[in-house]
Amino acid sequence: MVTALYRRYRPETFAELIGQSQVTDPLRTALRTDRVNHAYLFSGPRGCGKTTSARILARCLNCAEGPTDTPCGVCPSCVELSRDGGGSLDVVEIDAASHNGVDDARDLRERAVFAPARDRFKIFILDEAHMVTPQGFNALLKIVEEPPEHVKFIFATTEPEKVIGTIRSRTHHYPFRLVPPAQMLEYVQHLCDEEKVTVEPGVLPLVVRSGGGSVRDTLSLLDQLIAGSEGTKVEYERAVALLGYTHGALLDEIVDSIGARDSAAVFSAVDRIIQTGQDPRRFVEDLLERLRDLIVVAATNDHGAAVLRGIPADQLERMSLQSINFGQAELSRAADIVNAALTEMTGATSPRLHLELMMARILVPASDQTERGSLARLERIERRMGVEGAAAPAATAPAAAPVRAAESVRAAEPARAPEPVRAAEPVRAPEPVVEKPAAPAAAAVEKPAEQPVEKPAEPVTAAGPVTFAQVKDSWPEILEVVRSAKLNAWMVLQTATARGFQDDVLTVSFVSENDSNSFKQPNPSGDSVSEHLRKAIVSVLGVRVKFIARVEAQASAPSDEQAPEPDAPATDSSGWAVASIPESEPVAGPRQPRPVVRKTAADASLDKNGDKARYGESVVREILGASFIEEQTVAPRVVPQAEGN
Structure with a gap:
C-alpha cells in the first residue's frame, strides 16, 4: 500500500515548512536563544501546518542536541517523532474533539505532574482545541497557568476565538495562513519531479486553485490525479473532468x-x-x-x-x-x-x-x-x-497628411468673390460711404494704431466636414469641457443653444440679454466666454468656429424688418467673420441688399439712441479682434424732403 503524499512529504524541520515564515522565524529564534514559553496556541485554516509545526517544535525541544531550531534527526526522540516514527512516550497528542470534558481535563492534569520517561520535556499537543468545553478549559486553567518545569502545552485550532480568553492570554499565539498560489505551484512541481510524474501544462494551476491554499488539500488532489492516471503522465482532459472545471x-x-x-x-x-x-x-x-x-x-x-x-x-x-x-x-x-x-x-x-x-x-x-x-x-x-487607443486631443497640431487633404478640399471649392470692405465714415454723415474692395493688408491698416494686428489663427483640421447635427450631438460634451476649464463661462453657456452651423459659423442663441452680452464681451487675455467655448469645440470636434450670438426672441423667427442670413460671411484681415448689417429700405420697390457700414469706436460715444450705442459697441468688439458676427437692424433714418418732391 502506498502512503498518501501529504504523509510521505510531511515536513520534519521548520526549514521544510512552506508559506509560514511569520511562524517559523520567531519560533526558531526563540529556540536558539532559549526563550521557549510553556504554552503555545497555533491557529489557522485546515491543512496549513499547525499539527506538523507542533510536532517539529516537540522534536526541537526534546532533541539530544537541543533545545535547537534544527533537530539532528538521529537521536531516539527525533527518530520517534519523524514522519515514519511511531511516536514518543513523552509527547502526548490528544484529540480534543473526543476528550473535551472536565474528566478528560482532570486526567491530563494528573498525568502532567509525572516527570518525563526519557526526554527533557513532557509535551501535550491538543489538536482541535476549540472543541474543549468551557468547563474543560476551566479545569485546565490552573495547570496551564503554572505548569511544572518539565511540561509544555501546544494548542492547535482552526477557530481561536472559541478558545476562552483566560487560556489564550497564557499562551503565545501564532496565526498560520494559507500558502500563496505561486509558492504552492513551485512546491507541487517539485513533488511531481520527486515522484517522476509528467504533468501536462495547465494541470497544476487547476490543482493549486482547487486546493485553495491548503497544502494537505492540494496534495490530496494531486495524489488522486496521479493515482487515476495511466502510467506516469497526468493528462489535462482527465484533470478537468475530475476536478469539475470548464475546459x-x-x-x-x-x-x-x-x-x-x-x-x-x-x-x-x-x-x-x-x-x-x-x-x-x-x-x-x-x-x-x-x-x-x-x-x-x-x-x-x-x-x-x-x-x-x-x-x-x-x-x-x-x-x-x-x-x-x-x-x-x-x-x-x-x-x-x-x-x-x-x-x-x-x-x-x-x-x-x-x-x-x-x-x-x-x-x-x-x-x-x-x-x-x-x-x-x-x-x-x-x-x-479602426481607432486605436484614446483619441488625441483635437487642439494638438494635426498631422501633415490631414492638413494637405483639408487644403486640397478647400482648393477644390469654387472661389467666392470677395465682399467689399467698407471704410469708416463720419458719424454725422447721413449715408454710408462705399469703397472699392481693399486688400487684406489695407483692411488691417484701418484698425486703430494702439491695437496690434492679430495674425490669423492656425487652422485646426477636423477628421472630416463637421455638420450641424454633429455640433448638436456634441453640445453636452462641449459644455462639460467648458465647465472643466472655467465654471463662470459654463454658467453663462448652460442656457445657450446651437441654432445653426454653416461655413465654420456657429449661431448660438441665449435666453437672456445679459448672457448674450457676457458671451460677446471680449477679453484681450483670451479668458472670455466665447474663447472658452471656441477652445472646447476645437478639442471635441477639431474645428475652429466663429459665432453669431443672438437672444432667443431674435433667433426664433425672422421678422419683416430683419434681413435674411447671408450664405457665407466675409472675413476681415484678422481672419474673423464680419457681419453684414442691413439698414432700412424704401417702402416702395423690391427689397435690395444694403451696403455694410463700418463705424469707428467713437460712434458709440456720439450716438444717443439705444440702437446706435449698441451698434457702436459691436463695431468696437470687431476692431478689438473679437470673432463675433452680430446681426442688428438699424432703425431707418428718415431724411426730410421738401414738399413737392
Missing part, C-alpha cells in the same frame, strides 16, 4: 464568441455546458477567472507573465488577442456582470436561466445605462472605425 478550449470559444458579438455561438456553448451536466455556477466562476486574467493581460505590457504564473506562453498570447477584441472598459463591465450573476445564482432554482440572462447582458451593452456601459459602447464604435 480551457470551451472557455476560449465562449470568450472569442463574446468578443466577436456572435450571439448564436455564445448561446450554443451555454447549451452544450448544460447538456454535458456541468455545474453552471462552476462555469460562471471559471468565466470570471478568465475575465480577470484578460484584465491583467490588458493592463500589463508583458502579457501578465509576471502575475499569471503556471499558464503556458501560447495561452498568454491567445488571451492577449482576446483582451484586444474586448477592450478594457468592456472587460471590466463584463466582469461586473458575471460577478453579480455569480452572487444571484446562489440557491437559484433555475441556474440555466440566470446563465443565459447573464450572457444577454454581456452581449448587449446598450441595456446598461451607466457610465461603464457608455464607455463599452464607445469602445465598440472606436473598434469599428
